Amino acid sequence: MKKFTSVDDIQDLDELISLATSIKAAPFADSEKGKNKTLGLLFFNPSLRTRLSTQKAALNLGMNAIVMNLNTEGWSLEFEDGAVMDGSSAEHVKEAAQVVSQYCDIIAIRSFPTLTDKEKDEEEYVINAFLKYANVPVISLEGSTEHPLQAVADALTVQEYKTIARPKVVLTWAPHPKALPHAVPNSFVKVMKKADVDFVITHPEGYNLNPEFTKGVTITHNQDEAFANADFIYAKNWSSYDDYGQILSKDPSWTVTPEKMTLTNNAKFMHCLPVRRNMIVSDAVLDSDASIVIPQANNRTYAAQAILTKILENEK
């Protein structure tokens, strides 16, 4: 693997999940693989799980992990080609990406979308600028349109908890007080299309995800119908894609409640976290045995370690 910025970079999902599973069984088995290699983790935005689990994954492989908060610890970056840099940006991404490549063997970067400039967000201009100018492999720690490390952890979690060969997996929109990105649902849609599951998306009208990604997936605006016989409920809020970045609804009837869960086939409840309690999901669901959000978060380490392993192996 030469880069990992999209679920599209996964060539064989089954093999990747199988690798993550064996890493989870023996996380320190390859603790020499990353010797004398450095992972640079660059953050433009807050992070808890991604920050800790990706560092942990690197350390498990014997890599060094250097974390940097680009906004507060470094120089403000310019992304425009040909810019006359007489403003507030002190450094062009052309130099920054090449320079970090001198010190780090793999660059991992988080950059959230603007949610106001759809075109810019869809260009993934930050991640793609690093991909373009860096001389080493680049990993997305969540970009504008995808969160692929989360998707690998999600697929691993479904694999671990499924009780039938082809489970029904439902991605449901749920209400949230703030406008949220599409990266997590986009990557979840992409990875579920690669998995052997019966996949359904449910959301209120006006909340279509990018149709390019959801093509071929069953979509319903009837949440109850979607929940019927489901084995996994994956809840997530996102802002409108068509009316870009807008909040069209905070309808509490979309909150995942114990009543809703009774419509399912004893479904497991999933969420990428952080989760707004009693907005996205009621306490009674999140605190029940049906919830697997904590083991799902735990799988972030093994997902990241599997990706780092594949990138390190490619280098040799």
Place this chain on the structure above:
Amino acid sequence: MKKFTSVDDIQDLDELISLATSIKAAPFADSEKGKNKTLGLLFFNPSLRTRLSTQKAALNLGMNAIVMNLNTEGWSLEFEDGAVMDGSSAEHVKEAAQVVSQYCDIIAIRSFPTLTDKEKDEEEYVINAFLKYANVPVISLEGSTEHPLQAVADALTVQEYKTIARPKVVLTWAPHPKALPHAVPNSFVKVMKKADVDFVITHPEGYNLNPEFTKGVTITHNQDEAFANADFIYAKNWSSYDDYGQILSKDPSWTVTPEKMTLTNNAKFMHCLPVRRNMIVSDAVLDSDASIVIPQANNRTYAAQAILTKILENEK
């Protein structure tokens, strides 16, 4: 040891100090004990000594140390049970504590008091929420009411510098421009009650510490009287406990000066640092041979390393 959030968690102070002493003599002797273990250090507040010495202690034991500033690098946390999370808090401590437990083998956390809400502070709601929800041992890096790692370093320092079997140790209040927490004096009181010392507290009227903690300790409002024949002077400011969080006095006559020190038995001067020069203590004392604040700070490493050792040993 399963947790360390209070001096009350010390079962045998002599044995702990003895462990710290032997660690200090050979700090790298157990550099395999923490192999493949990760300490997560979570900070809600500034820190110099605690941040560096606890990392150093972990590294000496071969552990990985991952530091995170929760306010700026992570998500703002909700602590209320049953909250409808439609405000600014993005993640409930229930999830945060469980999630960090997936990546870290020990969680260490710093959270200062509000000094406005006495009830909330006394509940130690941050530290206790982590204790309640984390699945791994929790260490306090200073909470609302205690700073137990400091207390271990303090006890070790007294042990090292005492010249008689049962020295007289005086905790004296001293003036400061800002309202300060009670955590350091509380923990010092608790640890001195466990030590074989003649312990006296002196402070102006209105500056009683929590009487639950000071029960049985000699308290005087006459600083000179307290200093008489003292072997150790431990200076510290705290805000009023009764008139919670208020500054009742900045009386410069309580500053520790060379004149005051002449009342003692060539006492050593101690302070947890950071210290306000010429408020808490005059330059002439702090820069004299009587001051042992630097070796006291150095002992923070060995105190932390002793606690980490005991927690790691318990796990096995």
Place this chain on the structure above:
Amino acid sequence: MKKFTSVDDIQDLDELISLATSIKAAPFADSEKGKNKTLGLLFFNPSLRTRLSTQKAALNLGMNAIVMNLNTEGWSLEFEDGAVMDGSSAEHVKEAAQVVSQYCDIIAIRSFPTLTDKEKDEEEYVINAFLKYANVPVISLEGSTEHPLQAVADALTVQEYKTIARPKVVLTWAPHPKALPHAVPNSFVKVMKKADVDFVITHPEGYNLNPEFTKGVTITHNQDEAFANADFIYAKNWSSYDDYGQILSKDPSWTVTPEKMTLTNNAKFMHCLPVRRNMIVSDAVLDSDASIVIPQANNRTYAAQAILTKILENEK
């Protein structure tokens, strides 16, 4: 080597460059030299290259690297002797420097100048306070008046890319929207005076550097004349030294363009980065084969590793 806060601390430049060259050829050859040693990196200001390359250098030597942003993560420091600390500064540098010396075997520190108080800046009051009070070797990560690690990387780069025994090296001022420090040009001047080069400085009138440093160096206000037959063009902006910290000119005719480069002897283009594109230098130069700014940045690791090596060796 007992400290490294100025180019003046280099006793034998050739030997240092030779050491850096051999380290670059085998960066992990001495990975036990720093075992159980800790480098503390203290930042008062933003940093990308210095932050990453110095950490990398320490890790290559088997050292632990602990990074701390003093402004946001620690206590605000007092530097005045005898201060009555009743203001916003919580800790005196006397304690801070001694305390960090308890936890770290080498202290590295970055502190930019005020550019308003010339006297204070020239005293290097931050770096020098750490030098005075620390009990371990101190390295400058860029102070008010020097950036010596950059200078070592610069000298190494000139050594690597020169095609004749005694190349002509030109330091040219170039325009910039903000007032910048003199540390980089000062250290570059100092190191070039130690190197076997034909060294010329060119800048507009009013932009003299500290004459103490430039004594004996050819200085011209005619940039074209300076560029004639040059082998290296080192561009850098600085604010006025005489009219301290002021911007006297943003004259775009001083920008390094392809036309200007044709005056040279196929010169290599150097800059310490971050660089303002199309202010300091036009895209066409920076994106050409003449530009060696990325390998120059890469050399920061080996420069730092050479300095750390010399300091570690001195300790034994």
